Amino acid sequence: MFTIHQTTSSIALCVGLLSLAACNSSNTPESKDEPAADAKPEADAKPDADAAKQADASADADAPEGYEPLLTAALGELAAGSAIATAETKSYGCSVKYGDANGEATAKVGEPAPAFTLPQVDGEEISLSDFAGKTVVLEWFNPDCPFVKYAHGEGPLKTMAAEQTKAGVVWLAINSGAPGKQGHGAERNREAAADWGLEHPILLDESGEVGKRYGAKTTPHMFVVDGEGKLVYAGGLDNAPLGQVE
Numbered sequence: 001m002f003t004i005h006q007t008t009s010s011i012a013l014c015v016g017l018l019s020l021a022a023c024n025s026s027n028t029p030e031s032k033d034e035p036a037a038d039a040k041p042e043a044d045a046k047p048d049a050d051a052a053k054q055a056d057a058s059a060d061a062d063a064p065e066g067y068e069p070l071l072t073a074a075l076g077e078l079a080a081g082s083a084i085a086t087a088e089t090k091s092y093g094c095s096v097k098y099g100d101a102n103g104e105a106t107a108k109v110g111e112p113a114p115a116f117t118l119p120q121v122d123g124e125e126i127s128l129s130d131f132a133g134k135t136v137v138l139e140w141f142n143p144d145c146p147f148v149k150y151a152h153g154e155g156p157l158k159t160m161a162a163e164q165t166k167a168g169v170v171w172l173a174i175n176s177g178a179p180g181k182q183g184h185g186a187e188r189n190r191e192a193a194a195d196w197g198l199e200h201p202i203l204l205d206e207s208g209e210v211g212k213r214y215g216a217k218t219t220p221h222m223f224v225v226d227g228e229g230k231l232v233y234a235g236g237l238d239n240a241p242l243g244q245v246e
Contacts, residue, residue: 068239071222078135089235093218094145096211099178103212113231116210118203121186126201131170133227141173142183142219143192150242151220152196161200171200176211
């Protein structure tokens with residue numbers, strides 16, 4: 001009798017505890033919906049910084065081990081008001097198809113970005129000064145370079161420019177290929193823009209003057225100009241050309 005009574009009491013106690021837990025869970029809001037005590041209110045967040053972080057997360061969501069999203073990391077730090085931790089990195093890609101090797105690079109990280117005015121594929125001219133006060137990304141571009149094809153077709157540039165544009169960044173592609181060189185010409189670049197759904201301008205630098213001034217060596221080769229007109233990043237898109245971590 002003692003054993004039966006003890007078992008019955010235990011069952012009753014368990015049922016009581018389960019009922020109490022059920023009541024508590026149905027009447028108490030879930031803690032995961034409540035902000036942490038030291039969390040900043042959403043209203044204090046910078047919209048551009050938030051959008052840049054989302055773009056960064058999207059860019060490396062399926063990245064290989066050891067992947068470093070160099071450009072998006074720099075843009076995220078800039079949007080957050082922080083100094084860019086690694087402002088100069090190695091770029092990977094095809095060599096820029098200049099007409100000749102003459103020309104000296106004058107652009108230096110930390111100094112004012114060289115001014116330029118170039119025509120778009122439709123002939124309308126764009127100047128860097130048109131975007132004073134904004135963050136500007138300059139992407140050296142060649143639609144027939146395998147590295148560019150990968151980056152825009154299935155790599156990080158498939159969506160990055162559109163996402164960064166939503167975050168308030170100005171994105172300009174620049175083709176410094178000379179006439180007769182791979183990927184040259186307004187028609188070929190218009191075709192590439194349509195194929196990849198590019199909505200940002202593609203500028204033609206047929207003389208190569210702007211590319212040489214910036215020291216652009218590869219396609220892609222990325223540069224970032226901040227709102228004060230200063231060059232704050234020069235280097236690679238990431239550390240994984242063609243999707244393979246270097």
